Amino acid sequence: MSRRKLGALMIVQKYGGIAMKDETTRKKCIEHIKSGIQKHEKVVIVVSAIGRKGDPYATDTLLNLSKAFDADKVARDLIASCGELIAAAVLSAELNSFNINTTVLHGKRAGILTTGEYGDAEIVHLDPSEINAYLKEMDCIIIPGFQGVNTKGNVMTLGRGGSDLTAVALAAALNATHTEFYKDVPGVMTGDPRLTKESKKIDVLTVDEFLLLLNTVNPIIQKRAALYAKLKAMPLYVRGIAGTEDGTWIIP
Template structure:
């Protein structure tokens, strides 16, 4: 089985989500079982993006628990939309969220760590359907409080699930074809790299907008979870990150 992670750009509209659905279909055909992790739809300015939800009230600045709860809603909406659209195309799936997902967190609101993952429910539903969808960026502490994992935390969700479920690898679908030698937003002539070690990859994450969350990459290195960074819009080969 594999983990597939779709970010806000991949989820932002029906046209892009159709590309997600095609990648999910390909993943099921090749690997039989997949767990899909989604980020909130779009970016700041889009109605259901995380930053847009956080801007609903200034009061969130003084109520961290409420802030994490509203922040988690973007991924729940994204999971619901993708699930319904997958069903529309005849792809059976199940959303697992909150306690169902089995992700137990600890630490501080807004920057929690994943303590453990109970995979029992995930494995149960993978016997019934080929695709389980889990909202990224969040977990619950031992008291049942929703906690979020910091900016880019859906990446950490995907990697941690990859380790817990002993997945073949974790696929990240991006708006670039893979890890580039130069930042494509600044230098258009950069070349895609076919493979990198974890240490080499970590050097690429020391920037303002890393291709995945650095905490996620460190967790992948620690657990030796292979990563595959690829483009959302095509089927060309991406970049492998391994030991």
């Protein structure tokens, strides 16, 4: 499934709020990052905000800091983007403590240009030049997910689950071999394992088969991200954060 033809191999790994929630789970992330570097040479990491609603740095928690955000969309997107920045800073420091040289690129430095509505922006252009420049010096770069900047330099967020879209868009722009998503389940399942013990992991899906599974309240990845992957013919790999077992490939 290799796509990258020139220079080093490279993958994009996306870690969600559950994977980032505490030091114990982040150590699992670091093990997967180390493995990714060993197998693919270069890894670009996209992170979501730490935890979920009710946790101190989750997006919904930050949005509830002031009712004034309801009337100020620019400020609302700015505060909404902070959870991913915090997560990126934490993971960067922890990776460096494990002697994995990395840095965080955010805002204009991430190269993601957006337009449309605050809170539900669209990516109109992605310039990977600064990311590529840093990848010549180090094997690992962290990008806060869920956000880009418009032509005025204002932060715009990409809608619920937008970090997934960030990961796929970056992978396409960087010509990565594939995009990996780390979850609290071992892959795409035949049913919700919390509701039925008979649920089994699916090994391979086409992107069209996968899209049919995303018409739920809480899809395993954002549907916009899956549609972008289909548009760009980007392979996706959904796997569990807790172990090293094979996950589910979603192929173009």
